Amino acid sequence: MPTQATANGSPTIHLRAVDGYIITPDGASIYIWGYRDETGRAAQLPGPTIIVNQGDTVTIKLTNELRENVSLMFPGQNGVFRLTNRGAVPVGPIYENGRLVSLTDYVPPRGTVIYQFVASQPGTYIYHSGTEINKQVPMGLYGVIIVRPAGFDPLDPATWSAYGPETDTEFDREYLLVVAEIDPVLHEAVRLGKPYRPSTYRPRYWTINGRCAPDTMLPDRATYLPHQPYGSMIMAEPGERVLIRYIGAGCDAHPLHPHGNHTRVVALDGRLLRNGTQDLSHKHFTVLVGPGQTYDQIFQWDGLGYDPVTNPIPTPIPNLRNQAIGDVGWTMWSGSPYLGQKGDIPIGVTSLNVTGEYYFMLHSHSEPQITNWGEFPGGMMTMIGIFPVGTLGPEVGRLQRNSRANSTRERR
Amino acid sequence: MLVSIELWARPGIVSLPGGFPAVIWGLATSPTAAPQVPGPVLEATVGDMVEITLHNMLNEPVSLTFPGQEIAPEPVLDASGRLVSLTRFAAPGRSVVYSFPAYRPGTFRYESGTSPERQVQMGLYGALIVRPAGWDDPASPNYYTAYGADTGSGYDVEAVILLSEFDRAAHEVIATGDVYNPLNYAPQYWLVNGRPFPDCVAPPDTSTQPLTSRVPVLVGQRVLLRLINSGFLAHTLAFQEGPARVVAEDGRPRRSPLLDATYDKNAITLGAGQSADLVFTPPEGEHYLYDRDLLHLVNTDDYPGGMMALVDVRTAFPVTPPEAPSSLTATAALPGQVELTWINNAADEDGFVLERRTGAGPFLRVTTLMVGATAYTDTHVEANTTYTYRVLAFNLAGTSAYSNEAVVTTLP
Ligand SMILES: [Cu+2]
Numbered sequence: 001m002p003t004q005a006t007a008n009g010s011p012t013i014h015l016r017a018v019d020g021y022i023i024t025p026d027g028a029s030i031y032i033w034g035y036r037d038e039t040g041r042a043a044q045l046p047g048p049t050i051i052v053n054q055g056d057t058v059t060i061k062l063t064n065e066l067r068e069n070v071s072l073m074f075p076g077q078n079g080v081f082r083l084t085n086r087g088a089v090p091v092g093p094i095y096e097n098g099r100l101v102s103l104t105d106y107v108p109p110r111g112t113v114i115y116q117f118v119a120s121q122p123g124t125y126i127y128h129s130g131t132e133i134n135k136q137v138p139m140g141l142y143g144v145i146i147v148r149p150a151g152f153d154p155l156d157p158a159t160w161s162a163y164g165p166e167t168d169t170e171f172d173r174e175y176l177l178v179v180a181e182i183d184p185v186l187h188e189a190v191r192l193g194k195p196y197r198p199s200t201y202r203p204r205y206w207t208i209n210g211r212c213a214p215d216t217m218l219p220d221r222a223t224y225l226p227h228q229p230y231g232s233m234i235m236a237e238p239g240e241r242v243l244i245r246y247i248g249a250g251c252d253a254h255p256l257h258p259h260g261n262h263t264r265v266v267a268l269d270g271r272l273l274r275n276g277t278q279d280l281s282h283k284h285f286t287v288l289v290g291p292g293q294t295y296d297q298i299f300q301w302d303g304l305g306y307d308p309v310t311n312p313i314p315t316p317i318p319n320l321r322n323q324a325i326g327d328v329g330w331t332m333w334s335g336s337p338y339l340g341q342k343g344d345i346p347i348g349v350t351s352l353n354v355t356g357e358y359y360f361m362l363h364s365h366s367e368p369q370i371t372n373w374g375e376f377p378g379g380m381m382t383m384i385g386i387f388p389v390g391t392l393g394p395e396v397g398r399l400q401r402n403s404r405a406n407s408t409r410e411r412r
Numbered sequence: 413m414l415v416s417i418e419l420w421a422r423p424g425i426v427s428l429p430g431g432f433p434a435v436i437w438g439l440a441t442s443p444t445a446a447p448q449v450p451g452p453v454l455e456a457t458v459g460d461m462v463e464i465t466l467h468n469m470l471n472e473p474v475s476l477t478f479p480g481q482e483i484a485p486e487p488v489l490d491a492s493g494r495l496v497s498l499t500r501f502a503a504p505g506r507s508v509v510y511s512f513p514a515y516r517p518g519t520f521r522y523e524s525g526t527s528p529e530r531q532v533q534m535g536l537y538g539a540l541i542v543r544p545a546g547w548d549d550p551a552s553p554n555y556y557t558a559y560g561a562d563t564g565s566g567y568d569v570e571a572v573i574l575l576s577e578f579d580r581a582a583h584e585v586i587a588t589g590d591v592y593n594p595l596n597y598a599p600q601y602w603l604v605n606g607r608p609f610p611d612c613v614a615p616p617d618t619s620t621q622p623l624t625s626r627v628p629v630l631v632g633q634r635v636l637l638r639l640i641n642s643g644f645l646a647h648t649l650a651f652q653e654g655p656a657r658v659v660a661e662d663g664r665p666r667r668s669p670l671l672d673a674t675y676d677k678n679a680i681t682l683g684a685g686q687s688a689d690l691v692f693t694p695p696e697g698e699h700y701l702y703d704r705d706l707l708h709l710v711n712t713d714d715y716p717g718g719m720m721a722l723v724d725v726r727t728a729f730p731v732t733p734p735e736a737p738s739s740l741t742a743t744a745a746l747p748g749q750v751e752l753t754w755i756n757n758a759a760d761e762d763g764f765v766l767e768r769r770t771g772a773g774p775f776l777r778v779t780t781l782m783v784g785a786t787a788y789t790d791t792h793v794e795a796n797t798t799y800t801y802r803v804l805a806f807n808l809a810g811t812s813a814y815s816n817e818a819v820v821t822t823l824p
Contacts, residue, residue, distance in 0.1 A: 073652070075650060075651070075652070075654065075678050075679070076654060076655060076678045078653065078695070079695070090696075090697055092697050092698050093698050093700060095782040095783060095784065097781075097784075097785055097787060097788075098763065098764065098781030098782045098783070098784060098785020098786075098788070099610075099716075099781065099782065099785075100609075100610065100716050100782065103652060103700060103702070104652075132715065133702075133706050133709065134706045134707055134708075134709045134710060134715050134716075135715070137706050138706065138707070197713045198707040198708075198710045198713050198715070199598075199600065199707075199710070199712075199713050201707045251704070251705045251706050251707050252705065253646065253648070253681060268675060268676070268677060269654070269655055269676065269677050269678040269679065270655075270678070271655055271675065271676035271677075271678075273675055275672040275673070275674065275675075276672070278671060278672055278673075280673055280675060288681070290648050290679065290680075290681035290704070291648050291650075291679070291681075291704040291705060291706075292648060292650040292678070292679035292704035293648070293677070293678070293679045293680075293681070293704075
């Protein structure tokens with residue numbers, strides 16, 4: 001079941017700024033700083049997804065378990081306060097000895113700060129540290145806030161939309177793709193307490209939801225990626241409306257596209273692209289995901305109408321090289337060009353295709369970024385899987401606030 | 413009306429954080445005035461005829477182009493047919509006149525059209541603002557609008573936010589007349605209106621970097637930000653307190669009688685040469701606009717610095733400048749640094765500008781400090797060198813007199 005901070009409209013989320021490690025598909029272990037919630041033990045990348053309802057008074061406690069000051073900024077939320085013994089005070093830049101030390105109210109090591117704001121507008125937002133942001137955000141201190149529109153009921157699919165009724169943002173399944181970069185030299189310098197020169201920043205890893213391909217395609221909360229709980233494999237059935245939220249959490253812009261398809265951009269930075277009756281949503285093949293920006297899209301795969309009986313197409317077997325992934329000759333291909341059917345797979349190739357579903361890639365078209373430290377394939381890449389009608393359960397494509405304890409997969 | 417503007421292209425010196433001088437080529441408003449980086453903001457009203465006379469006091473040909481204006485470029489080829497200038501130029505010691513009608517309102521740029529890969533970096537660029545007819549007439553529907561009535565561009569306060577980069581090494585090579593390889597371009601400074609943070613929030617002055625990026629606003633006022641990217645790289649500016657409404661891009665309004673295509677953004681990416689006009693009504697407080705490529709929030713790797721601007725929203729502005737600081741002392745207790753202390757005599761200062769000179773050289777800004785500062789450690793000093801320091805306080809009403817001067821000779 002998805003975990004919504006619902007109830008009384010005043011959810012409290014307790015985050016801790018902590019350190020930890022993530023792993024990359026090439027076997028590297030990278031020291032990070034990140035946020036975790038009550039259920040985690042170490043930092044996770046990205047931080048826990050915070051899901052609240054429009055109109056909620058959101059209270060976020062931040063406990064600092066790092067060795068330096070840390071904070072939270074909520075770009076796109078207005079009227080953010082810090083709760084003190086003397087009441088609520090607006091947050092703002094902090095100066096010490098005449099020097100800007102934080103863009104917002106911070107908490108020293110071992111302390112706790114409480115932020116509060118009203119989530120007045122639905123949409124997709126980022127949160128991140130506002131302290132030493134040239135280091136702390138690349139280190140991993142970032143995450144996502146989703147504000148559900150008024151009337152959203154997680155138990156009633158008829159109410160599911162990104163921006164409310166009459167906004168043409170209704171969806172059947174939704175996915176969150178947070179993109180960023182990692183320069184492991186920065187992370188190692190921070191781990192060792194050594195100086196780092198920002199001018200030498202040179203990412204070697206490009207992540208979606210904190211993972212590099214092919215780990216991006218692994219399920220949510222895969223036990224072997226304990227600190228990278230969010231997958232980014234998009235799965236849907238033909239005709240379904242899929243909400244895809246792109247978030248740029250890194251420092252660079254990334255051109256993302258799903259092969260052979262367009263998405264319809266319906267909102268930017270948590271604001272619907274619509275003025276009165278004028279619909280400003282527009283279809284894009286490639287969306288340039290800029291840093292600090294969010295892009296909500298409705299994606300629909302309607303199929304090409306091919307059927308082996310009524311509308312057959314010539315079906316040459318693809319070149320072996322074009323179907324295998326990796327040295328061992330795995331493929332995601334079904335062996336058939338028809339959705340819902342499986343065909344013969346060449347000797348020596350193992351198909352991981354489940355039920356005749358159809359996969360195509362979604363990736364950064366800045367292609368050095370689909371490598372892990374230069375080795376293809378990897379990096380900022382995932383897949384979209386189109387499954388035959390009636391084969392995907394309702395639990396697929398349901399966004400959950402991170403809670404490892406809530407993981408249905410782990411419980412089983 | 414004929415708007416006649418005379419500009420003198422001259423070499424000059426800017427002050428980079430730490431008190432480092434660098435040679436620039438800027439545009440001055442008289443043959444003896446300081447050359448400015450960026451050049452003066454040129455202003456005209458629709459219906460004006462704009463006539464710009466450029467006097468060349470440099471040692472190489474110089475020209476100006478006006479992208480977006482009704483002026484046909486006249487490329488200049490040399491005898492062998494090689495392009496030597498994108499438009500008519502002034503030879504050293506000569507002048508050239510450009511004229512064009514201000515035919516539509518907007519936020520535009522101007523820049524050198526001769527070896528722009530060198531001359532624009534050296535500082536030959538600036539903003540060109542064309543206002544709608546009637547913008548200053550309270551009886552006109554265009555009164556205080558950027559693009560005329562019914563374009564959603566009404567404002568109370570406006571500010572040009574002009575982005576660029578600065579590569580000290582490039583300036584050194586170009587200023588000495590050596591061959592410059594543009595592929596080596598690697599900026600160490602990221603500027604708003606010609607200054608990096610924190611100097612960009614100091615008051616306007618009469619130096620080679622006269623423009624501030626502190627935008628004073630009274631609560632409830634609508635702010636028009638004219639964002640211009642005059643650099644060579646794309647930049648993303650994020651709003652600490654957004655979103656703001658994008659009412660125009662590249663000098664074209666996004667609203668017409670048929671379609672309102674304005675939209676909100678909380679961060680905006682501008683490619684080199686692009687502009688955007690944004691309107692918002694920020695609440696009381698200090699709200700930074702910051703380069704969302706967080707690695708650029710540095711001055712030669714020192715954080716914080718780089719590309720920031722400050723929207724400073726208050727209920728009232730001070731009416732008198734602050735009292736001058738006094739009892740400035742400079743002590744060289746350790747090699748490689750100078751300790752500075754002073755007494756702050758002001759109750760309403762926003763900050764301090766600390767300057768120094770080397771020997772009998774000109775005073776250059778070392779840094780800008782925020783409210784309450786009474787000490788600073790200058791670590792960018794040479795050994796066995798005599799420096800003279802002075803400090804002043806500032807607020808939105810102006811600057812104080814300078815403090816006493818403190819002289820110190822650094823340790824070996
Ligand atoms: Cu591609």
